[in-house]
Amino acid sequence: MRVGVLTGGRDCPGLNAVVRAVVRKGVQEYGYEFVGFRDGWLGALERETVPLDIPAVRGTLPRGGTILGSSRTDPLAHENGVGRIKDTLAELEVEALVTIGGRDTLGTAARLADEHGVPCVGVPKTIDNDLPGTDYTVGFDTAVGVATQAIDRLHTTAESHKRVLVVEVMGGESGWIAVHSGLAGGANVILIPEQPFDVEQVCGWVTSRFRASYSPIVVVADGAVPKEGRVVLRGGATGQVRLSGVGEWLAAEIEHRTGKEARTTVLGHTQRGGSPSPFDRWLATRFGLHAVDCVRDRAFGTMVALRGTDIVRVPLREAVAGLKQVDPARYAEVGVFFG
Template identity: 55%
Template sequence: MRVGILTGGGDCPGLNAVIRAAVRKGERAYGDELIGFLDAWDGVRDRRTTPLTVESMRGMLPRGGTVLGTRRGSPFDTPDGVDQVKQTLHDLGIDALMVIGGNGSLSIACRLHSDHGLPVIGVPKTIDNDIEGTDLTFGFTTAVQIATDAIDRLHTTAESHDRVMVVEVMGRHTGWIATHAGIAGGATAVLIPEIPFDIDELCARLTRRHDRGRFASIVVVAEGAEPEPGTLEMEEKIYDRFGHVVLGGVATRIATTIAQRTGFETRVVQLGHVQRGGTPTAFDRVLSTRFGVAAIDAVHEQAWGKMVVLRGDKIELEDLTVAVGKTRTVDRELFDNVASHFFA
C-alpha cells in the first residue's frame, strides 16, 4: 500500500517516534511505501511530500518536534480545499492517510471520512491530554516532567528569598499538566480551567502558610484558568485568526494581585513552549511507538474512521467521532482528593 502521513496542530514530543514506528513496520512487515506530507494539510493541498523510509527515520526516536513540520489550518477553510485533498490523494495513489494530531486535526480527519469517504486513520496527539476516547496522549508525560523539573528548581529559590512563585503552564481548556505537575512538584495551590478560582481564598491560603512560618509558596496556574465572576478583573480577551483565545498572562495578573493583597514578594515564571520542546520521556517514546505500530496495522485492517487509543495498558481502536467536539477534562475526584490533602 501507499500510505500518507501528516502531523497537524501544535508540535509535541513523540511525533517522530510515531512516524518512525509506522514506517518501520509498514516498510518491513507489509512492504508499504510511506509518504510524508509537509506542514500538515497545506502539504496535502500543495502536494509537498517527502519519502519516509527506515533509513530516513533513523535517529528520530528521541528527537522532539516533527520532521514533517506542522501548522494549524484545515482543508475546510477554503471552498476548494477538500477537492484539492481528494485530488492529491488520487493523483499520488495514496491508499490511506494517517493523521497524527489533536482535537482539531482528528475532527478534520473524521469529517473527511464521514462526509467524503476518505480512508483515514487517526493518532491522538496533545501535551494537554484532553482528547476523549484515550486514557493518555503521548507528549503529556514529557510536558509534566518538564514542568515538574522547573517547579523543583523554583522551590529552592523561593525558599532562599521567602517568595511566592506563580508558575504558568500550558492548558487552554483543561488542567491536566497543572494538576499532575502540581502534585509531583509539591505545589501550594493549583488553578485549572475546570474550576474558577477565588483570588481571596488563594491569598488567604498563602497568608495562613506565612503565619505558620512557611514563607515560600509555589502556585501552579494553567494558562486557561479563570477567576470566579466578579472576583478578579482580567484583561479583555484577544483571539487569533483561528478563533482561539490568545492565552498567556493570567499568572502575571494573579501574581500582581497576590503581592498587592498580601505584601509577599511574588515572582512569575511562564514555562510556555519549553513544555513542547526537546526529547520525549521514555514513557512517551514507548507509547508513541505503540501508537505508530497500531496505526499501520489499522491501515491494513482498513479500519477507516478509527483512531488508536490507550485503554489501561492495551492499545485499541476507537471511532474518531468519540473525540469530535469534546474535551476530556480533569477528573474532579482526583483533583479534589489531592487538593484537600496536599495543596496547602
C-alpha cells in the same frame, strides 16, 4: 500500498516516534511505501511532500518536534478543500492517510473519513491530554515532566527569598498538566480552568504557608479564571487568541493583597520542546505500530487509543467528541495540599 503520513496542529515531543514506528513496521512487515505531507493538512492541500522510508526515520526516536513540519491549517475552511485533498491522494496513489494530531486535526480527519470517504487513521497527540477517546495522548507526559522539573527548581529560590512563585503552565480548557505537575512538584495551590478560583482563598492559602515558615508555589493553568470572571488574553499574530497573562495578573493580586513579594514564571513553549520522555516514546511507538495495523485492516475512520495498558481502536468521531477535563473528584484529591 502507498500510505500518506502527516502531523498537524501544534508540535509536541513524540511525533517523530509515531512516524518512525508507522514507517518501520509498514515497510518491514507489510511492504508499504510511504509519503510524508509537509506541514500537516497544508501539505495535502498544496501537494507538498517528502519521501518517507526507513533511512528517513532512522535516529528520530529521541528527537523532538516533527520532521514533517506542522501547521494548524483546516482544509475544510479552504475553497474546494475536500476536492483538493482527494485529488492529491489520487495523483500520488495514496490509499490511506495516517493523521497524527489533536482535536482539530483529528476532527478534520473524522469529517473527511465519515462524510467524504477519505481513508484516514488517527493517532492522538496533544500536551493538554484533553481527547476523551484515550487515557493519555502523545506529548502529555513530557510536558508534565518539564513543568515538574521547573517547580522542583523554583522551590529553592522561593525559599531563599521568601517569595511566592506563581508558575503558569499550559492548559487553555483543561488542567491536566497543572494537576499532574502541581501534585508531583509539591505545589501549595493548583488552579485549573475547570474550577474558577477565589482570589481571596488563594491569598489565604499563601498566608497560611508563610505562617508555617514556608514559601508557597502556586501552579496555574493559563486558561484558569477567577470567580469574578476576569480573563487575561493576548491576541496572536495570526488573529488566533492565545491564552497568557493570568500568572502575572495573579502574582500582582497576591502581592497587593498579602504584602508578600510574588514573581511569575511562564513555562510556555518549553513544555512542547525537547526530547520526549521514555513514556512518550513508548506510547508513540505503540500508537504507530497499531496505526499501521489499522491501515492493513482497512479500519479507516478510527483512532488508536490507550485504555489501561492496551492499545484499542475507537471511532474517530467518538474520540474527538467533546473535551476531556479534570474530574472534580480528581481535583478534590489534591486539595489536601493547598494552604
